[in-house]
Amino acid sequence: MQDLKEIQRKIYPPMVEGDHNYGSVTDKISDITLKKRTPFGWFIGFGIAFLVAQSLLFTAIYLVTTGVGIWGNNQPVDWAFPIINFVWWIGIGHAGTLISAILLLMNQKWRTSINRFAEAMTLFAVACAGMFPVLHTGRPWLAYWLLPYPNTMGMWPQFRSPLMWDVFAVSTYATVSLLFWYVGLIPDLATLRDRAKNKYFKVVYGLLSWGWRGSARHWHRYEIAYLLLAGLSTPLVLSVHSIVSLDFSVAQLPGWHATIFPPYFVAGAIFAGFAMVLILTIPLRVWYNMKDLITDTHLVYMGKVMLATGMIVVYGYAMEAFFAWYSGAQYEVFMMYNRMWDGPYWWSYWLLILCNGISIQFLWFKRFRESAFWLFIISVVVSVGMWLERFVIIVTSLQRDFLPSSWGMYAPTMFDWSMYIGTIGFFFALIFLFVRMLPVISIFEVRALLPDAEVDHHVKDQKAVEGAVEG
Amino acid sequence: MAQLFHRGANNIAKASMALVIVLGGVVYFAYSQIARSSYLTNRYLERPQPVQFSHKHHVGDDGIDCRYCHTSVETAASAGIPPTQTCMNCHNQLWAETPYLEPVRASYRDNKPILWERVHDLPGFVYFNHSIHVAKGVGCSTCHGAVDTMPAVYQENTLQMEWCTSCHKNPEAFIRPKSEIYNMSWKDSNLTAEERANLKKEYKIRSREMLTSCSICHR
Numbered sequence: 001m002q003d004l005k006e007i008q009r010k011i012y013p014p015m016v017e018g019d020h021n022y023g024s025v026t027d028k029i030s031d032i033t034l035k036k037r038t039p040f041g042w043f044i045g046f047g048i049a050f051l052v053a054q055s056l057l058f059t060a061i062y063l064v065t066t067g068v069g070i071w072g073n074n075q076p077v078d079w080a081f082p083i084i085n086f087v088w089w090i091g092i093g094h095a096g097t098l099i100s101a102i103l104l105l106m107n108q109k110w111r112t113s114i115n116r117f118a119e120a121m122t123l124f125a126v127a128c129a130g131m132f133p134v135l136h137t138g139r140p141w142l143a144y145w146l147l148p149y150p151n152t153m154g155m156w157p158q159f160r161s162p163l164m165w166d167v168f169a170v171s172t173y174a175t176v177s178l179l180f181w182y183v184g185l186i187p188d189l190a191t192l193r194d195r196a197k198n199k200y201f202k203v204v205y206g207l208l209s210w211g212w213r214g215s216a217r218h219w220h221r222y223e224i225a226y227l228l229l230a231g232l233s234t235p236l237v238l239s240v241h242s243i244v245s246l247d248f249s250v251a252q253l254p255g256w257h258a259t260i261f262p263p264y265f266v267a268g269a270i271f272a273g274f275a276m277v278l279i280l281t282i283p284l285r286v287w288y289n290m291k292d293l294i295t296d297t298h299l300v301y302m303g304k305v306m307l308a309t310g311m312i313v314v315y316g317y318a319m320e321a322f323f324a325w326y327s328g329a330q331y332e333v334f335m336m337y338n339r340m341w342d343g344p345y346w347w348s349y350w351l352l353i354l355c356n357g358i359s360i361q362f363l364w365f366k367r368f369r370e371s372a373f374w375l376f377i378i379s380v381v382v383s384v385g386m387w388l389e390r391f392v393i394i395v396t397s398l399q400r401d402f403l404p405s406s407w408g409m410y411a412p413t414m415f416d417w418s419m420y421i422g423t424i425g426f427f428f429a430l431i432f433l434f435v436r437m438l439p440v441i442s443i444f445e446v447r448a449l450l451p452d453a454e455v456d457h458h459v460k461d462q463k464a465v466e467g468a469v470e471g
Numbered sequence: 472m473a474q475l476f477h478r479g480a481n482n483i484a485k486a487s488m489a490l491v492i493v494l495g496g497v498v499y500f501a502y503s504q505i506a507r508s509s510y511l512t513n514r515y516l517e518r519p520q521p522v523q524f525s526h527k528h529h530v531g532d533d534g535i536d537c538r539y540c541h542t543s544v545e546t547a548a549s550a551g552i553p554p555t556q557t558c559m560n561c562h563n564q565l566w567a568e569t570p571y572l573e574p575v576r577a578s579y580r581d582n583k584p585i586l587w588e589r590v591h592d593l594p595g596f597v598y599f600n601h602s603i604h605v606a607k608g609v610g611c612s613t614c615h616g617a618v619d620t621m622p623a624v625y626q627e628n629t630l631q632m633e634w635c636t637s638c639h640k641n642p643e644a645f646i647r648p649k650s651e652i653y654n655m656s657w658k659d660s661n662l663t664a665e666e667r668a669n670l671k672k673e674y675k676i677r678s679r680e681m682l683t684s685c686s687i688c689h690r
Contacts, residue, residue, distance in 0.1 A: 152506050154633030193475070206475045210484065 018292035049428035056422025077410035082136040089129035095273020096122030101233035128423040169243040254335035255397030264316030271309040272386035275379040310360040355385025531619035608646035
């Protein structure tokens, strides 16, 4: 009997560890927001992130008052940091949608304790991503021209342009992600409303929870809405980054014009996204002492997803090189040769292979996969690698195109960097605010994972259940 | 636990959803009206000029042809604003002493052009060409209105891009015989649709795709 339990535990590791019941889970998660004093470390972390975010503000102001000439992009590399960073951020968001939608539909229980902040991460990453194309227009107050709205010009935007598809893909993605996140938050916001002592917090959480009382009808509607939104988000996991990749592959430029781009970009996005989820999860569960809710099993699973998607990306790199050789087209062959050996940016290619190809091979080994420290290090390396991937694709393809007379070099300016680093600060500042003000883990979904939630299980702690019902 | 909100709050929540739709409609309607209003387009605005030259008098009453003053309308991008000398062709004999025309005589004496206030002002990024429009059968009044009835010329149309493209998308609705170009009282209904379609062929007016491509007007 004991052996059987051991085996069961091995096949289906528990997603909540420790001796938890309904009440204790609710206490643990809601207390971060409501009861505990804000840890001193939070102020330091938020302060640093907020200060770094100021460099985004100053760069944006300088950019708008001066012009996009403050950046390094110029002929022939017109698309440089703005699009590299845009694709990088959009990619990071994908893990959130995958975790919340696809893993939900596939009944993967391990999504439950990480989906909330993975979705928040998606939203913040999309916010960072969106700033780049909008500011790259040079006149962000006219960015609404990208939308097809009835206007006095009698004109629609160019629907045949993949940049236009981007506008729809990204705005749909942002809207659905926001709705999904918010709908999932409503029952927990109601819990916070009921538990808050401060009158103003009560009102704010009360407004946000839209009169949720947890009646059977509420839950019925909630489940339907959540499932529908999951269904809507699922194609978005694939479509958004496919369309982002079409920005490149629709062009005829060697290095961009490749049919492998959409799946290869989607895998890269999920790869980068899981790396970012790990970067956020590993410190979070230590700082807030939540190893019982975000268990080592979660980290191992995420490591495995990273390995799988990472290997797809490596396959993509191999195929890019193979296609270039197998096509026999002199421009393609030259592009690849230039990218890997002969060009001025050859080092960026090999750095990319090192970061995305070599580093993840360690994940085959249990020792690395089960060590939070190594997972964190590999995730940081992968995040750098995924940024380099976009750098390699964009810069090395553009700087040597068909005509030697139009060849050139690219170097980012100080303002390229200050804007990029500024968005990272902005992202982390939002994450810090989120952790402070909203439940970072879905309270009611974790409660459903407990043994108490199993229908036929004997209720062992009557008091705790009553406590949870009262809120 | 005490109620946090009054039970009427649910109705407010529901009403707010309806309000968003209604408010959206109102904002859209207001926007579409204001964006096309004469307040923003200067349509129908009569501007003070150094001399209140009346097109109604010179064209309508006296029957002077447009080309007498706007000499380059058939050959150049600009129709041309006449020099003071053109005015003086008549006004050194007619009303030669009237104080009303003193600015004209002063301009002639001092060889300094009269600084007319521009009425039809297209943005600098639009390359409008009068001669091609005249050559393809677009009459003056199609764009400028019945100038022979205007004591002070005003802008008859919005000059917004949707107005330009309404004709560029469907030119055969607006063209007329070459002999009627300068006819101020011409109506599009003077010709049948078939006759206008034939004219389009005769003038070799290019396809809708060509006429609405960006570089036709923006170069």
